[in-house]
Amino acid sequence: MAPWSTPVTLAGKLVELIPMNMSHKDDLLLAASDGKLWNLWYTSVPSAKTINQYIETALGQYESKSAIPFVIRNKNTGQIVGSTRFMNMDLKHKRLEIGYTWYAKSAQRTGINTECKYLLLQYAFESMGAIAVEFRTHFHNHPSRNAILRLGAKQDGILRNHKLDAQGNLRDTVVFSILDSEWKTVKAGLEFKMDRNS
Numbered sequence: 001m002a003p004w005s006t007p008v009t010l011a012g013k014l015v016e017l018i019p020m021n022m023s024h025k026d027d028l029l030l031a032a033s034d035g036k037l038w039n040l041w042y043t044s045v046p047s048a049k050t051i052n053q054y055i056e057t058a059l060g061q062y063e064s065k066s067a068i069p070f071v072i073r074n075k076n077t078g079q080i081v082g083s084t085r086f087m088n089m090d091l092k093h094k095r096l097e098i099g100y101t102w103y104a105k106s107a108q109r110t111g112i113n114t115e116c117k118y119l120l121l122q123y124a125f126e127s128m129g130a131i132a133v134e135f136r137t138h139f140h141n142h143p144s145r146n147a148i149l150r151l152g153a154k155q156d157g158i159l160r161n162h163k164l165d166a167q168g169n170l171r172d173t174v175v176f177s178i179l180d181s182e183w184k185t186v187k188a189g190l191e192f193k194m195d196r197n198s
């Protein structure tokens with residue numbers, strides 16, 4: 001049960017995923033400023049106006065044992081380059097989602113996302129004993145949809161009019177998942193990509 005409620009640091013060759021806390025505020029804002037990511041209307045990236053609420057919400061989810069939020073540190077530069085989290089964690093049914101993932105523009109297409117997802121999936125399946133890991137994204141976020149497919153996830157479907165965004169727009173949410181029975185093959189594919197890019 002501990003892996004479902006205990007903060008953990010996950011480390012690879014390129015990145016460290018470190019449990020988020022309020023002291024990461026300035027570093028997260030700096031990372032989000034690289035590309036002014038909050039201007040992408042279909043994402044949930046914090047700005048100077050929303051950063052406090054963003055972190056407080058993440059930490060509140062951790063306190064309720066429904067999430068484990070991380071900041072992503074580039075091991076080569078020491079800089080925080082983004083954020084991600086385990087969320088919607090359901091210990092009873094051994095399911096969780098990986099979400100709220102974003103990267104500074106300079107960290108995109110560098111292999112960082114592949115390694116982050118590898119570390120998270122490996123921990124979810126091999127330490128937490130998850131039977132399914134979900135990914136959800138905005139219908140219009142095609143870069144995210146393509147990145148999720150490249151991981152080896154399969155599309156489960158589209159939730160039409162799933163929610164209202166901050167501007168009051170209706171959002172269709174695309175749902176993907178990887179099952180525990182698929183993890184061995186997905187893992188081999190991710191390791192091949194990481195070895196090829198290293």
